[in-house]
Amino acid sequence: MRxxxxxxxxxxxxxxxxxxxxxxxxxxxxxxxxxxxxLFPPRVDGAELMRNxxxxxxKSFPIILVTGVFVGAIMVxxxxxxxxxxxxxxxxxxxxxxxxxxxxxxxxxxxxxxGRVGAKNTAEIGTMKVTEQVxxxxxxxxxxxSYLIMPRFIAMVVMMTLLVVVGDATALIGGAFTSQFLxxxxxxxxxxxxVDLIHLEDFLLGVYKAITFGIAVGVVSCHFGITVTGGAxxxxxxxxxxxxxxxxxxxxxxxxxxxxxx
Amino acid sequence: MQVTHVEVPRDGVxxxxxxxxxxxxxxxxxxxxxxxxxxxxxxxxxGPGAAGKSLLVKIICGLxxxxxxxxxxxxxxxxxxxxxxxxxxRMRLGMVFQNYALFDFMNVGExxxxxxxMEGRSSETSIRNRVAEVLEQVALPGIQxxxxxxxxxxxxxxxxxxxxxxxxxxxxxxxxPTGGLDPVTSAKIFRLLSDMKxxxxxxxxxxxDLDGIRPLCDQWLLIEHGKTLFSGDTSxxxxxxxxxxxxxxxxxxx
Amino acid sequence: xxAHPPHKPNVLELxxxxxxxxxxxxxxxxxxxxxxxxxxxQYAQHGRRRWKEVWLQAYRIGNExxxxxxxxxxxxxxTLVYQAGxxxxxxxGDLTPLGGLYLQILLREFGPTITALMISTRVGTGIAAEIGSMVVTEQVxxxxxxxxxxxxxxxxxxxxxxxxxxxCLTCVSVLVSxxxxxxxxxxxxxxxxxxFATLSFVIPGDVILLLMKxxxxxxxxxxVAGASGLSAHGGSEGVGWATTQSxxxxxxxxxxxxxxxxxxxYLVLLR
Numbered sequence: 051m052r053x054x055x056x057x058x059x060x061x062x063x064x065x066x067x068x069x070x071x072x073x074x075x076x077x078x079x080x081x082x083x084x085x086x087x088x089l090f091p092p093r094v095d096g097a098e099l100m101r102n103x104x105x106x107x108x109k110s111f112p113i114i115l116v117t118g119v120f121v122g123a124i125m126v127x128x129x130x131x132x133x134x135x136x137x138x139x140x141x142x143x144x145x146x147x148x149x150x151x152x153x154x155x156x157x158x159x160x161x162x163x164x165g166r167v168g169a170k171n172t173a174e175i176g177t178m179k180v181t182e183q184v185x186x187x188x189x190x191x192x193x194x195x196s197y198l199i200m201p202r203f204i205a206m207v208v209m210m211t212l213l214v215v216v217g218d219a220t221a222l223i224g225g226a227f228t229s230q231f232l233x234x235x236x237x238x239x240x241x242x243x244x245v246d247l248i249h250l251e252d253f254l255l256g257v258y259k260a261i262t263f264g265i266a267v268g269v270v271s272c273h274f275g276i277t278v279t280g281g282a283x284x285x286x287x288x289x290x291x292x293x294x295x296x297x298x299x300x301x302x303x304x305x306x307x308x309x310x311x312x
Numbered sequence: 313m314q315v316t317h318v319e320v321p322r323d324g325v326x327x328x329x330x331x332x333x334x335x336x337x338x339x340x341x342x343x344x345x346x347x348x349x350x351x352x353x354x355x356x357x358x359g360p361g362a363a364g365k366s367l368l369v370k371i372i373c374g375l376x377x378x379x380x381x382x383x384x385x386x387x388x389x390x391x392x393x394x395x396x397x398x399x400x401x402r403m404r405l406g407m408v409f410q411n412y413a414l415f416d417f418m419n420v421g422e423x424x425x426x427x428x429x430m431e432g433r434s435s436e437t438s439i440r441n442r443v444a445e446v447l448e449q450v451a452l453p454g455i456q457x458x459x460x461x462x463x464x465x466x467x468x469x470x471x472x473x474x475x476x477x478x479x480x481x482x483x484x485x486x487x488x489p490t491g492g493l494d495p496v497t498s499a500k501i502f503r504l505l506s507d508m509k510x511x512x513x514x515x516x517x518x519x520x521d522l523d524g525i526r527p528l529c530d531q532w533l534l535i536e537h538g539k540t541l542f543s544g545d546t547s548x549x550x551x552x553x554x555x556x557x558x559x560x561x562x563x564x565x566x
Numbered sequence: 567x568x569a570h571p572p573h574k575p576n577v578l579e580l581x582x583x584x585x586x587x588x589x590x591x592x593x594x595x596x597x598x599x600x601x602x603x604x605x606x607x608q609y610a611q612h613g614r615r616r617w618k619e620v621w622l623q624a625y626r627i628g629n630e631x632x633x634x635x636x637x638x639x640x641x642x643x644x645t646l647v648y649q650a651g652x653x654x655x656x657x658x659g660d661l662t663p664l665g666g667l668y669l670q671i672l673l674r675e676f677g678p679t680i681t682a683l684m685i686s687t688r689v690g691t692g693i694a695a696e697i698g699s700m701v702v703t704e705q706v707x708x709x710x711x712x713x714x715x716x717x718x719x720x721x722x723x724x725x726x727x728x729x730x731x732x733x734c735l736t737c738v739s740v741l742v743s744x745x746x747x748x749x750x751x752x753x754x755x756x757x758x759x760x761x762f763a764t765l766s767f768v769i770p771g772d773v774i775l776l777l778m779k780x781x782x783x784x785x786x787x788x789x790v791a792g793a794s795g796l797s798a799h800g801g802s803e804g805v806g807w808a809t810t811q812s813x814x815x816x817x818x819x820x821x822x823x824x825x826x827x828x829x830x831x832y833l834v835l836l837r
Binding site for chain 3: 112113116117120121123124127128130131132148152153158161162164165166169170173174176177228232233281283285286289290293294297298301302304305308309
């Protein structure tokens with residue numbers, strides 16, 4: 051093999067990757083724009099909206115509940131190690147609660163949400179695209195974005211926010227129980243330090259993040275769904291890409307929101 | 313392809329189903345089906361689409377468990393076996409799937425070699441020779457390195473056939489061997505089935521191509537919506553007076 | 567002789583069924599997962615060794631996930647150190663233990679768990695999609711007819727690959743996060759790299775806990791994803807459903823194991 055062609059291989063790979071990423075970023079921006087245009091004035095199908103609110107919210111509820119409990123337990127255990135070391139057991143509520151509400155809970159809930167709702171969304175829209183149902187909508191003079199995507203997007207943003215709040219609550223409960231049974235710190239003491247030292251802003255930071263994450267997962271999953279090509283295998287690949295891209299956005303946006311709000 | 317020698321039951325019935333039923337959400341997808349296949353004969357399993365035929369043969373192979381009833385292969389109760397024992401029993405079986413089910417992550421040669429490798433008795437060289445030999449016999453020489461997606465439907469069907477019989481099993485099941493194939497290729501496949509039968513294979517064939525399998529089958533089982541509508545030999549089905557059976561057998565529209 | 571179809575249920579039975587059905591569904595999933603786990607352990611010990619396949623799977627896991635994990639680990643490192651630094655400045659005023667404590671919590675918790683969650687996402691979907699589409703195209707049936715057991719042939723190589731690669735990827739992730747944190751501490755708070763780069767807080771228990779976690783996650787992910795894939799049914803929609811179920815179940819499994827192991831770490835290792 052010629053030396054130049056061997057040397058060019060890594061560049062070709064990097065180049066191709068960059069082009070792929072640029073294409074996806076462009077697509078996501080276009081999708082975000084399309085959604086934005088249909089928000090003011092709102093062009094949404096009411097019945098579809100209701101159906102999606104149910105599917106997205108009610109059906110994800112148990113999973114988020116369980117995630118919240120786990121997150122609460124983990125945070126209390128980790129905080130507990132330090133709190134014991136510095137003999138500040140009274141502060142366990144604050145120690146665990148602070149990081150949980152501001153950082154860990156929104157991210158964990160968003161990742162779970164992404165895994166369940168984001169993946170399912172891309173799969174559904176993708177399957178509809180591949181079976182030409184999207185084209186069928188167009189021939190009936192129905193705008194696919196208004197009919198298919200807007201209800202899902204709104205449902206995802208609304209539900210993500212609500213579910214993060216639910217997750218916060220269950221994390222607290224999970225944390226309280228863990229601190230009682232594992233650390234031996236009384237539940238009342240846990241809540242006292244929590245209430246004393248955690249402010250509304252900490253909770254709200256989590257909520258702002260939730261809204262941002264909801265928007266991200268919505269835009270990304272719908273984009274990857276509607277641009278699927280290549281049959282069932284293409285749908286599987288799109289789901290994979292969608293979930294990964296959303297996860298990256300979640301972490302990046304997490305940084306952005308934290309920096310901006312502080 | 314000479315057939316592997318195995319102990320045949322004294323009454324000569326190699327495959328037997330007794331009262332096999334399978335339910336899907338309160339509906340009977342298979343309803344108390346009985347069948348018997350004798351050594352060296354072919355059973356034609358026919359019926360309209362979604363009647364339960366593919367499900368029945370999967371139950372016979374032990375891939376799916378029935379909700380009621382028993383399946384005996386060489387007098388061994390398949391429904392009672394554990395996975396390990398099932399694997400041993402499947403050495404006597406070959407199945408040609410309706411949708412080929414070729415492994416899309418390996419090439420043709422590897423597809424055919426897999427059953428031989430799992431058997432674990434042959435050396436690398438003898439496996440390779442055997443693969444080349446069977447491909448020759450279906451007029452597909454030298455395609456070992458091709459991937460399944462590069463093949464036409466007829467070629468895939470033949471590779472699937474060859475993979476099922478490469479271990480020379482005494483019992484073979486063909487699920488829709490000529491579905492979607494042109495008349496010339498179909499004829500080639502039916503000739504393969506005929507050759508297998510001539511060498512003493514016991515088999516079940518599912519097919520919609522009644523003209524094609526009429527000369528091959530000794531016994532028939534017609535299933536509709538999971539229920540047995542007819543069970544018997546060729547002369548009996550020719551004379552059957554049940555309206556649906558007559559219509560189906562002669563290919564008359566309803 | 568006709569079969570006896572099941573009888574039609576009355577209202578009470580329907581109500582109880584609706585109440586109990588989530589438990590039944592979850593219970594069935596658990597049963598599937600344990601079955602696959604048992605079979606995997608059995609075949610891993612006694613089955614054929616196909617090292618070439620293991621190597622291939624390991625390469626794919628690493629290749630697919632590396633860039634993804636580096637991005638996530640980097641942003642996480644920046645965020646964590648930035649947040650912690652701000653709080654520390656505000657409350658304590660002293661940033662010297664920042665590096666040491668950060669490394670410790672990275673080893674104990676964030677490194678392995680976040681990496682495992684990311685791998686659940688990427689690799690969990692991949693495995694479930696691959697195995698799931700093989701199930702719906704009857705390739706798994708054909709495997710069984712050829713004499714290969716699906717768990718032995720499909721899951722076990724991915725199992726070995728995963729146990730090794732989760733550990734490797736966690737190491738990479740911890741390294742990247744730590745470096746990102748170092749840079750953040752330097753650029754945002756002026757903490758010198760020498761102060762930041764200290765091992766004084768790390769105890770042997772931390773490293774043992776890290777090893778335990780990566781091993782547990784490495785075992786759980788391919789098994790849960792494989793179980794989801796093997797239970798797919800119903801065409802390409804079924805593959806989509808199996809993929810979704812796989813991500814959720816893998817993530818939940820990781821979190822559950824995290825609770826268990828962190829608790830164990832708290833009670834035993836880290837005193």
